[in-house]
Amino acid sequence: MNEGRFWLNEQRGTLTAFGIFLLMFAIYVGNHPAGLTANVIQTAANKGVLLAFVAMAQTLVVITAGIDLSVGMIFILTNCLASWLVVGSAVETTFGVIAVLGAGLLCGALNGAIVVFGRLQPIVATIATGAVFFGLALLLRPFPGGSVNEDLADALTGRLFGVVPTSLVALAVVVLVVWVPFSRSLIGRAAYAAGSSEIAAFMSGVPIRTAKFAAYALSGLLASIGGLFLTFFTYTGEAAFASGNAYTLFSIAAVVLGGVSLFGGKGSVIGAIFGALAFRAIGDLLFVFDLDPLWQPLFQGVVLLFAVSLGAFALFRVRNRLEWFE
Amino acid sequence: MSAVSVPLAGRLRRAVGRFDPAIVTAFACIIALLVFGSFYSASFLSPDYLLQQLKVASFLGVIATGMMMVILLGQIDLSVPWSVAVGGMMACAAAAYGPVGEVFAIPFGVLCGVGVGLVNGIGVAYLRIPSMIITLATNAVAQGLMVVYTGGFSPQDSATGAMRYLATGFLVPSVPNAVLIWALIGWATVFLLTRTTFGRAVYAIGNRERAAYLSGVATRRVVMIAFALSGALSAFGGVLLAGYASKAAQSMGDAYLLPAIAAVVLGGTSILGGRGSYLGTIAGVILITLLQSILSVMQMPEAGRQIIYGVVIIAMLLLYGRSPANR
Numbered sequence: 001m002n003e004g005r006f007w008l009n010e011q012r013g014t015l016t017a018f019g020i021f022l023l024m025f026a027i028y029v030g031n032h033p034a035g036l037t038a039n040v041i042q043t044a045a046n047k048g049v050l051l052a053f054v055a056m057a058q059t060l061v062v063i064t065a066g067i068d069l070s071v072g073m074i075f076i077l078t079n080c081l082a083s084w085l086v087v088g089s090a091v092e093t094t095f096g097v098i099a100v101l102g103a104g105l106l107c108g109a110l111n112g113a114i115v116v117f118g119r120l121q122p123i124v125a126t127i128a129t130g131a132v133f134f135g136l137a138l139l140l141r142p143f144p145g146g147s148v149n150e151d152l153a154d155a156l157t158g159r160l161f162g163v164v165p166t167s168l169v170a171l172a173v174v175v176l177v178v179w180v181p182f183s184r185s186l187i188g189r190a191a192y193a194a195g196s197s198e199i200a201a202f203m204s205g206v207p208i209r210t211a212k213f214a215a216y217a218l219s220g221l222l223a224s225i226g227g228l229f230l231t232f233f234t235y236t237g238e239a240a241f242a243s244g245n246a247y248t249l250f251s252i253a254a255v256v257l258g259g260v261s262l263f264g265g266k267g268s269v270i271g272a273i274f275g276a277l278a279f280r281a282i283g284d285l286l287f288v289f290d291l292d293p294l295w296q297p298l299f300q301g302v303v304l305l306f307a308v309s310l311g312a313f314a315l316f317r318v319r320n321r322l323e324w325f326e
Numbered sequence: 327m328s329a330v331s332v333p334l335a336g337r338l339r340r341a342v343g344r345f346d347p348a349i350v351t352a353f354a355c356i357i358a359l360l361v362f363g364s365f366y367s368a369s370f371l372s373p374d375y376l377l378q379q380l381k382v383a384s385f386l387g388v389i390a391t392g393m394m395m396v397i398l399l400g401q402i403d404l405s406v407p408w409s410v411a412v413g414g415m416m417a418c419a420a421a422a423y424g425p426v427g428e429v430f431a432i433p434f435g436v437l438c439g440v441g442v443g444l445v446n447g448i449g450v451a452y453l454r455i456p457s458m459i460i461t462l463a464t465n466a467v468a469q470g471l472m473v474v475y476t477g478g479f480s481p482q483d484s485a486t487g488a489m490r491y492l493a494t495g496f497l498v499p500s501v502p503n504a505v506l507i508w509a510l511i512g513w514a515t516v517f518l519l520t521r522t523t524f525g526r527a528v529y530a531i532g533n534r535e536r537a538a539y540l541s542g543v544a545t546r547r548v549v550m551i552a553f554a555l556s557g558a559l560s561a562f563g564g565v566l567l568a569g570y571a572s573k574a575a576q577s578m579g580d581a582y583l584l585p586a587i588a589a590v591v592l593g594g595t596s597i598l599g600g601r602g603s604y605l606g607t608i609a610g611v612i613l614i615t616l617l618q619s620i621l622s623v624m625q626m627p628e629a630g631r632q633i634i635y636g637v638v639i640i641a642m643l644l645l646y647g648r649s650p651a652n653r
Contacts, residue, residue, distance in 0.1 A: 067458065114640060119648040121597050123402055123458050124587060128639040131584055135632030142629070241580070249462055262456055294477060298470025305463040312453035324454055325536040325545075 013259015014271035020257060021278035028281045031288040038163055044284070045165035046157055046233055048277040052171055053226030054247050055254035055276040056179070056269045057108075057219040062255050064212045065195040065264025066115060066122040070130030071223045072248030074107045076239060077137040078227025083146025083237025086228070093149040101224050107133055108220015112213040130248075137239040144238035153232035167229065171273065174225060179269045182218060191215045195264025253304040254279050262311070279303070346602075348594025348646045352609035359616045367623060377502065383615035384508035385493075385566055386585055387608070391515050392559030393586040394607045395552045398519075400532045400599025401450060401457035403556045405442055406586055408468035410579030413439045413561025414568035415472055418483040428486045435565045436558050442468055443557020447550030457553075472576070481574055489569030504566060511559070516604045528552060532599030588639045589614045594646060 008015075028044070029036045054071050061068040078100050085096035107129070114125045160166050182188045190211035193201035201208050226247075231237060252262075258275025260267025283300050286293065318324065363370035389406060396403045403409075417435030420427045442464055449460035475481075495503045519525035527548045530538040539545045563582070568574040593610030595602025617638070621631050 069458075114644075118640075118644050119651060120640070120643050121649065124591065124597050124643065125640065127584060127587065128636040128643075130636070131632045131639075132636035135629045135634075135636065138627075138629035138632065142627070242577075249466055252459060252462065256459075262459060294474055295470075297473045298467065301463065301466030301468075301470040304466055305460075308455055308459045308463050309449065309453060311455060315454060322536055322539070325539060 011268075013261075013267050014274065017258040017271045017274035017278060021274045021281065024278050024281035024285065028285055028288055031285075033288075038159060042159055042165045044281070045168045047284075048280040049165075049167040049171050050226055050229055050233070051247065051250055051254060051280055052273045052276040053174070053222055053229065054251040055258065055272040056174075057222035057226065058248075058251035058255050059258070059260050059267065059269045059272040060182075060191070060215045060219045060222065061122070062260050062262060063195050063264060063267065064191050064215045065198065066212065066216070067252075067262075068111060068126050068216065068219055069123060069248055070107070070111060070126040070133055071219065071251055072244035072246065073130040073133040073137070074104055074220055074223040075227045075230065075247050076244040077107065077133045077140075078104050078224035079230045079234075080137040080140040080146070080237040080239055082228050082231040083148060084140060086148050086152070086231060088149070093152055096149075097228065100228055101221060104224020104227065105217055105221045108223070109213070109217040111220065112216030115216060116209050116213045130244075134239065134241060134244060137244075141237045141239045144236055144240075146237040148231045148235050150235065153235065156229070156232050170229070174222070175269065175273070178218060178222065182214075183268070187211050187214050192265055195266075197265070249304065250279060250300070251276075253300075253307055256304075256307045256310070262308075346594040346606060348592070348642075349603070349606040349609055351645075352592055352594070352606065352613050356609065356613050356616060359613070359620060363616070363620050363623070366620070370623075377500065377505070379615055379619055380612075381502040381504050382619070383611050384502075384504040385563055385570065386582065386589060386615060387508040387611045388511055388566065389560050389563035389582050390586045390589040390607055390611050391511055391604075392556030394590045394593075394595055394602065394604070395515070395519075395528065396457070396556045397587075397590050397595055397597060398528050398532045398599055398602055399549055399552055400535075401549070401553075402587070402597075403443075403446065403461050403553065403560075404458055404583065405446060405461040405465040405468065405557070406560050406583045407577075407579035408465045408472065409439050409442050409557050409560035410564035410567065410582055411472055411574065411576065412442060412468050413564030414574035414578055415476065415481055415564075416561075417489060417565045418481060418485055418568055418574045419475070421486040421489075422483040428488070431486045432489060432492075432562075432565055435568075436561050439557040439559075439561020439564070440554050441557070442561070443554040444550065446557065447553030450553060451546040451549035476576065479576075484573045485569045485571075489565055490572060491569075493566045493569030504570070507566070512604060512608065519604065524548060524551070529600055532596075532601070534600075584635055584639075585614045585618075588635060588642075591639065591646075592642050596646075597643070598649065 029040065032040055034040050054075055057071045058068060081103055082096070082100045085099050086093055087096065111126055111129055114120055114129065115122045156166050156170060158166050160169055187207070187210060190201065190206045190208055193206045194208040194211050198208060254276035255272050256262065256275070257278055258267065258271035258273070260272055282303055283296060286296050286299055360371065369375055389410065393403055393406065413435040416438040417431045420431040420434040445464050446461050449455045450457045491503065492507060493504050497503050497506060519528065527538060527543045530543060531545050531548060535545050564579060567578055589610035590607055591597055592613055593602065593606025595606060621634065
């Protein structure tokens with residue numbers, strides 16, 4: 001297999017996600033009453049970017065063959081925190097942003113410590129920490145409210161040069177600052193190795209514990225960037241249980257659509273971002289076709305069910321029935 | 327009197343030794359909570375209050391029974407919230423169709439739960455989708471169906487007399503029917519898990535599915551049936567809850583996912599599967615219910631309760647639920 005075909009094979013999931021996104025977005029824009037205007041793109045980008053950040057957070061953990069069912073709650077918690085801290089003068093706002101990101105990192109590190117050093121099952125451990133994070137969010141914001149530095153918020157949710165949505169630029173910057181260094185570092189490769197085969201990686205002396213811990217911690221950081229952007233869009237903080245659960249769920253859907261294997265070791269954050277944007281475009285299709293918004297939860301649920309069932313096609317490739325029981 | 331050859335202390339130790347340390351701890355925690363509660367309020371130890379607690383516990387008990395079966399397989403069922411709601415809502419919906427509907431209300435509600443469980447079971451057993459993913463997805467679909475059905479509001483149909491009688495009536499004086507139902511379901515579960523091939527297969531699959539398959543167990547069918555049972559029991563819990571509140575509500579099941587998992591895990595059932603007893607689940611359910619009750623007596627806000635749940639689950643898991651280390 002030559003270099004190009006190998007690369008193509010590795011990026012197949014990401015490219016498929018990109019294709020699905022292009023198709024869905026084309027249908028969306030094609031049927032949108034306003035057509036392809038900067039406004040339509042800005043609105044779509046702002047909605048999509050929120051899920052993209054949470055999906056990135058989920059991807060880092062899924063690559064290590066784990067799962068983080070608390071991402072949605074970290075997202076909500078940092079939203080509530082930002083509605084207290086990201087206010088006032090430029091200096092105060094800067095410290096507020098740093099504090100919110102630090103809180104997200106801390107939440108992720110807590111998950112990582114419990115899963116990696118406490119050796120608990122990630123599913124139950126992150127459900128439990130998710131409850132703790134939601135409780136903290138509720139303590140911070142028993143009722144929706146608060147405010148945010150509106151200059152910063154408008155700057156980050158507006159348009160650059162009147163065309164490019166700033167939120168997309170921010171997303172690209174985060175990918176360059178967090179994902180690219182991580183995936184190219186020793187720790188990042190170790191995260192893939194741990195997800196691919198933990199025992200083999202351990203036997204080869206790969207630092208799997210550091211890698212998994214780093215993945216969980218960075219996941220918390222990315223979720224908190226999402227929470228920060230949610231505050232920029234809504235100008236308030238709200239401890240919404242249903243919204244937190246929905247984001248956790250949609251992040252898994254986005255990851256699956258983005259070609260990241262839930263069994264670990266395969267896929268990339270880029271794929272998950274396109275998965276998130278595609279999932280949002282699919283969800284919004286209902287609006288442009290003028291259907292009752294009541295159908296949206298069912299529609300998204302069916303898309304999710306369909307997306308996770310796609311993995312079953314791998315069963316056709318199984319040569320030995322014992323491989324069912326990996 | 328020759329039977330008393332073993333000293334009392336030795337017999338006691340042997341009797342205790344037969345139990346899982348987790349179950350003993352759970353019962354010790356229950357006693358500690360009761361003692362603590364009695365300091366707080368004198369009525370905490372009155373039979374009326376304790377029976378009331380047992381009645382509240384029985385709803386969680388029914389739901390946790392299904393969860394336990396799935397966890398014994400080494401899987402998890404995250405579709406509990408909307409399985410509960412589907413059970414309650416569909417039973418109430420059937421009740422709106424005249425006398426025939428009233429008769430079939432309870433079976434119909436439970437059957438809808440079986441449907442959700444079957445989708446989970448087929449996904450996990452035959453399509454080999456990780457259980458947490460497929461159950462999250464079916465939960466979303468069930469939610470979507472219910473939102474479309476109810477139009478986003480709480481349904482107006484109310485529970486039938488039979489549902490109310492099951493949840494709040496008294497067949498035996500002073501023992502609530504809900505407690506009797508939990509006892510019946512509990513007895514049936516113990517029988518199923520310890521006295522039937524199905525039960526042995528559940529434990530075997532939880533330990534190592536591959537070995538169970540090679541031993542001739544129809545592992546995929548067993549897994550599918552266990553998920554269907556879990557869906558049925560969740561929906562039945564929803565039916566009882568709807569009878570208790572005399573109507574179904576949108577988010578009636580949200581408050582049951584975490585407590586159900588917590589009750590099973592606190593009762594010493596291994597989250598990795600293959601190990602655990604129903605006695606532990608009973609202890610876990612009562613422990614969680616008492617904890618909820620004490621927190622509400624102390625007027626702890628929802629935020630504090632969520633944090634305490636999370637911390638308690640993590641702490642108990644760190645004590646009993648750790649996976650083996652890489653060596």
